[in-house]
Amino acid sequence: MLQRLIRNLTDYWLPLARRLFSRKVVLASAILLALVVAVATVFPWVSDADPNAISISERLNAPSAAHWAGTDELGRDVMLRIVHGARYSLLIGGLTAAGAVLFGTLLGMFAGFFRRLDAPLMRVVDAMMSFPDILLGIALVSILGASLWNVMLALVIVYTPRVARVVRASTLVLRELLFVDAARALGVRTPLILLRHILPNLVSPILVQVTFIFAYAILAEAGLSFLGVGVPPDIPTWGTMIAGSLESADRAFWTILYPGLAIVLTALSLQMLGDGVRDLLDPKLKKAS
Amino acid sequence: MRFLMTRLGGALVVLALVAVLVFALTRLASGDPVALLLGDQATAEDIAAARVQYGLDKPLPTQFVLWIGELLQGNLGQSIFLQRPVAQALLERAEPTLFLALFAVGIAALIGIPCGMAAAIWRGSPGDQALSGVAMLGASVPSFWLGLILIQLFAVKLGWFPASGYGNPESPLAERLTHLLLPALVLGLLNSALIIRFTRASMLDILGEDYVRTARAKGLAEGTVMVKHVLRNALVPIITVLGLTLALMIGGTVVTETVFNLPGVGNLVVRAVLRRDYPVIQGTLLVIAAIYVFINLAIDFLYTLVDPRIRLEGQ
Amino acid sequence: MTTPTAAMAAPRLEVQGLSTSFATDAGRIQSVADVSFAIHPGQTLALVGESGSGKSVTSLTLMGLHAKTSQAQVTGQAWFTRRDGRRVDLLALPEAERRALRGNEMAMVFQEPMTSLNPVLTVGEQIFESVRLHLKLDRKAAMAHAQRMLELVEIPAAKQRVHEYPHQLSGGMRQRVMIALAMACSPTLLIADEPTTALDVTIQAQILALMGRLQKETGMSMLFVTHNLGVVAQYADAVAVMYAGRIVESAPVHDLFAQPEHPYTCGLLACLPGVARRHAVAVAGQRPRLVAIPGQVSSPLTPPPGCAFAPRCERRIAACDARMPALSDEGSAGGSRRVRCIRVNEQPIEEVAA
Numbered sequence: 042m043l044q045r046l047i048r049n050l051t052d053y054w055l056p057l058a059r060r061l062f063s064r065k066v067v068l069a070s071a072i073l074l075a076l077v078v079a080v081a082t083v084f085p086w087v088s089d090a091d092p093n094a095i096s097i098s099e100r101l102n103a104p105s106a107a108h109w110a111g112t113d114e115l116g117r118d119v120m121l122r123i124v125h126g127a128r129y130s131l132l133i134g135g136l137t138a139a140g141a142v143l144f145g146t147l148l149g150m151f152a153g154f155f156r157r158l159d160a161p162l163m164r165v166v167d168a169m170m171s172f173p174d175i176l177l178g179i180a181l182v183s184i185l186g187a188s189l190w191n192v193m194l195a196l197v198i199v200y201t202p203r204v205a206r207v208v209r210a211s212t213l214v215l216r217e218l219l220f221v222d223a224a225r226a227l228g229v230r231t232p233l234i235l236l237r238h239i240l241p242n243l244v245s246p247i248l249v250q251v252t253f254i255f256a257y258a259i260l261a262e263a264g265l266s267f268l269g270v271g272v273p274p275d276i277p278t279w280g281t282m283i284a285g286s287l288e289s290a291d292r293a294f295w296t297i298l299y300p301g302l303a304i305v306l307t308a309l310s311l312q313m314l315g316d317g318v319r320d321l322l323d324p325k326l327k328k329a330s
Numbered sequence: 331m332r333f334l335m336t337r338l339g340g341a342l343v344v345l346a347l348v349a350v351l352v353f354a355l356t357r358l359a360s361g362d363p364v365a366l367l368l369g370d371q372a373t374a375e376d377i378a379a380a381r382v383q384y385g386l387d388k389p390l391p392t393q394f395v396l397w398i399g400e401l402l403q404g405n406l407g408q409s410i411f412l413q414r415p416v417a418q419a420l421l422e423r424a425e426p427t428l429f430l431a432l433f434a435v436g437i438a439a440l441i442g443i444p445c446g447m448a449a450a451i452w453r454g455s456p457g458d459q460a461l462s463g464v465a466m467l468g469a470s471v472p473s474f475w476l477g478l479i480l481i482q483l484f485a486v487k488l489g490w491f492p493a494s495g496y497g498n499p500e501s502p503l504a505e506r507l508t509h510l511l512l513p514a515l516v517l518g519l520l521n522s523a524l525i526i527r528f529t530r531a532s533m534l535d536i537l538g539e540d541y542v543r544t545a546r547a548k549g550l551a552e553g554t555v556m557v558k559h560v561l562r563n564a565l566v567p568i569i570t571v572l573g574l575t576l577a578l579m580i581g582g583t584v585v586t587e588t589v590f591n592l593p594g595v596g597n598l599v600v601r602a603v604l605r606r607d608y609p610v611i612q613g614t615l616l617v618i619a620a621i622y623v624f625i626n627l628a629i630d631f632l633y634t635l636v637d638p639r640i641r642l643e644g645q
Numbered sequence: 646m647t648t649p650t651a652a653m654a655a656p657r658l659e660v661q662g663l664s665t666s667f668a669t670d671a672g673r674i675q676s677v678a679d680v681s682f683a684i685h686p687g688q689t690l691a692l693v694g695e696s697g698s699g700k701s702v703t704s705l706t707l708m709g710l711h712a713k714t715s716q717a718q719v720t721g722q723a724w725f726t727r728r729d730g731r732r733v734d735l736l737a738l739p740e741a742e743r744r745a746l747r748g749n750e751m752a753m754v755f756q757e758p759m760t761s762l763n764p765v766l767t768v769g770e771q772i773f774e775s776v777r778l779h780l781k782l783d784r785k786a787a788m789a790h791a792q793r794m795l796e797l798v799e800i801p802a803a804k805q806r807v808h809e810y811p812h813q814l815s816g817g818m819r820q821r822v823m824i825a826l827a828m829a830c831s832p833t834l835l836i837a838d839e840p841t842t843a844l845d846v847t848i849q850a851q852i853l854a855l856m857g858r859l860q861k862e863t864g865m866s867m868l869f870v871t872h873n874l875g876v877v878a879q880y881a882d883a884v885a886v887m888y889a890g891r892i893v894e895s896a897p898v899h900d901l902f903a904q905p906e907h908p909y910t911c912g913l914l915a916c917l918p919g920v921a922r923r924h925a926v927a928v929a930g931q932r933p934r935l936v937a938i939p940g941q942v943s944s945p946l947t948p949p950p951g952c953a954f955a956p957r958c959e960r961r962i963a964a965c966d967a968r969m970p971a972l973s974d975e976g977s978a979g980g981s982r983r984v985r986c987i988r989v990n991e992q993p994i995e996e997v998a999a
Contacts, residue, residue: 066459066463164340164343164344164347165347167340167344167347168344168347168348168351168619169351171344171348171618171619171620171622171623172581172615172618172619172622173578173579173580173581173582173584173618174582175582175584175585176581176582176584176596176599176615176618177355179584179599179600179603180355180356180359180603180611180615181355183359183603183604183606184355184358184359184360186360256469256470260470260472263472263474263475264472264473264474264585267472267474267585267588268584268585268588268600270600270603270604283472283474283475283478290478290482291482291486294482297475297478297479298479301471301472301475301478301479304470304471304472304475305467305470305471305472305475306470308469308470308471309466309467309470312466312469312470313466316462316466453714454714539760540755540757540760540761541760541761541762541763541764543710543755543761544755544761544762544763544823544826545763546710546747547708547710547747547748547752547753547755548747548748548774548775548778548826549744549745549746549747549748549749549775549778549779550744550748550774550775550778551744558774559763559766562765563763563764563765636765637764637765638764638765638810638812639764639810639812
């Protein structure tokens with residue numbers, strides 16, 4: 042068992058990883074992401090510094106050696122809050138992506154594989170996708186109530202249809218391929234076909250979707266929090282940080298600038314990585330004329 | 331023709347589902363608009379009476395049926411808080427949102443299509459990589475953040491544009507529209523990212539086709555090949571995306587409207603949600619989704635005009 | 646290279662030492678190396694080989710249709726005699742001049758009729774485009790010419806068809822349109838890259854007959870790329886056999902079929918061990934059994950040091966692996982046969998009494 046794992050690693054995954062990271066941008070993005078995640082997880086353990094430490098005397102200080110990104114309207118260190126906020130923003134992004142992918146894959150796979158389920162399921166998906174993402178998010182949060190978990194749930198519901206569509210499209214193609222017929226001819230039962238034959242081939246489009254939805258979710262949460270219908274303001278996500286500092290924007294733009302930059306960098310790295318994965322797993326080098 | 335009829339049927343089914351969805355989304359939220367409307371001093375009897383007045387005392391399914399009935403008669407209902415028909419409230423708000431969406435899509439297309447074409451033609455070059463990188467950047471930027479930055483830069487520091495608001499209702503249209511330039515720039519820039527990527531992908535798809543090679547084999551100049559053979563085929567999906575982007579901007583611009591303080595449709599919806607103004611929420615969400623569904627349908631119709639393969643299906 | 650004087654009967658196309666390589670993820674691949682042949686006016690040269698032998702690449706290189714992103718590097722010369730008598734090296738021409746020749750004096754018919762026509766333009770428009778560009782006719786005349794071309798390729802109801810779209814036509818029809826397109830400006834050289842491979846067998850015969858007839862009527866030269874020896878036997882005047890990017894044997898068609906000399910050609914004609922055949926390949930029933938050449942073409946990334954065919958060759962000796970043999974002028978008594986094999990002058994393996 043272990044031997045097989047190691048062999049898999051060296052024969053399959055290692056060359057794949059090498060190809061993935063052959064593009065420098067993708068490598069850089071992956072490293073940046075790893076750094077962000079690492080800092081976000083490790084720092085709060087290691088450091089005692091309190092991101093909520095209010096210091097009225099130090100309100101709205103410009104960036105300096107003591108405060109790398111300045112201080113906000115309550116004298117809190119912006120950089121410190123960004124680092125702590127990373128945990129929440131990343132959590133929201135990651136869990137939303139995981140949830141959307143989970144439900145979206147189930148939905149899409151069933152819709153793609155079982156002809157009779159296709160039309161009804163896809164109509165529902167169409168109905169949900171007729172709304173702009175953010176409006177749907179607002180409506181859902183108003184139903185569920187504004188909390189960290191509810192925002193995640195709302196976003197999962199918002200992004201599931203998107204994943205479902207992609208997965209359905211791939212499933213439709215896979216369903217027609219000969220190896221499915223071959224499996225059927227051998228008497229393999231449907232659930233097993235789905236698990237062993239269809240699902241593994243869906244991994245590539247799913248992986249790509251994970252990275253993009255991760256990025257969208259971070260952006261969406263920021264938007265919702267900005268509007269005041271997202272995460273409650275006492276939880277320091279990057280979005281609530283910007284929303285909270287709106288009034289000081291004129292005098293102290295760094296309170297808005299740096300959290301925003303954090304969002305941009307993270308979302309960008311995620312998308313670069315997703316792009317790299319997509320290129321890797323879809324190597325149909327078209328005849329470029 | 332049959333193709334269109336099936337599409338129309340599908341669209342109607344989706345609309346029906348949308349209506350159910352909208353109603354459910356609106357009513358499932360806890361909170362009582364009437365209580366909010368009447369304020370702290372209201373007594374229980376006042377609230378109960380008001381509920382009857384607004385038809386909120388009936389069971390939910392009945393309310394749903396009544397609402398559908400009104401819809402079919404073209405009545406979107408009456409706002410609880412705004413003291414006017416929902417339709418009127420929408421129309422008042424439509425102007426800034428519509429123009430904003432149009433400008434934004436225009437900017438996105440003007441930037442996105444040429445850049446996407448260039449990226450496709452010079453595939454693999456540093457230019458292509460730079461453009462693709464810029465496109466990805468555009469998709470990573472929160473719209474309100476960019477809006478705030480641009481306000482600081484162009485409105486506050488440089489004073490070139492009005493910082494917020496939509497100006498005076500009395501002033502001429504052109505003056506009002508200048509308030510939309512900055513927000514349209516924000517949305518246009520961000521959406522151009524999508525258009526660049528899509529145009530590039532669509533062009534690359536076509537560039538790999540055999541008939542492009544045939545066109546070159548005929549000795550046609552590269553420019554002619556690009557425009558007459560490649561772009562002509564590549565444009566169709568691009569226009570689809572532009573159309574759908576436009577549709578989603580009605581209401582999807584809520585964040586930008588908030589940043590720039592524009593009295594648009596998005597703003598209307600958010601306020602209604604916060605106050606549980608049921609008729610407004612239901613009516614507006616329905617209209618927004620309906621616009622999307624119909625634009626989808628219109629694009630399908632356009633396809634039949636443009637692509638001879640679909641047009642001549644009957645023959 | 647010096648250009649021969651105009652006094653000699655110049656070949657329509659004379660290729661000397663053509664080589665093409667491409668950049669790929671895995672390194673630079675030499676697809677075609679040291680290809681030389683000549684086609685005279687009115688003659689048909691068949692370029693024969695299996696998939697990957699470089700025959701399609703050769704034709705695309707001559708037309709200059711390689712994708713820019715493939716970073717094709719081309720060396721050698723391809724002397725083309727223009728209508729006005731001038732001889733130009735296609736590979737050294739500036740792009741603008743080359744474009745003036747494409748579709749005009751030299752034209753190409755591709756393998757895939759189903760995807761080689763623009764779906765949103767009518768068939769007539771696509772021919773019209775070429776005619777307007779090269780022949781500089783006005784709109785009416787050009788359209789009339791397009792219609793005439795469709796009639797030329799035996800498309801029934803050409804007057805209506807001119808306004809139809811490619812998807813309304815069958816595969817065979819579309820290939821006829823492709824031929825009409827290629828012939829529209831009366832080219833003196835037609836390159837046909839497996840034009841019938843994607844078609845039904847019955848249609849194949851029709852298309853080939855059409856092309857043969859057109860050639861006779863116009864006196865144009867043809868470079869016919871194919872892997873089908875039956876077609877070669879019927880339509881070609883001369884044959885060049887390619888293997889792994891090089892020409893391994895070239896000869897007039899009768900000579901080649903009567904007595905193939907390169908082991909690969911023999912393998913193709915299933916005559917090893919050596920019973921000589923005459924045009925017998927086309928008649929399938931006479932062959933007692935299918936004989937396959939063992940092994941596979943070696944990867945272009947790791948070519949063997951000597952003769953490319955050596956790993957699969959029955960007549961292989963140690964010297965074969967040392968160095969790539971050159972194309973010889975020797976062979977059987979006189980004639981214009983060239984063979985790339987160091988054992989070419991030896992006796993055939995088995996002299997079987999006929």
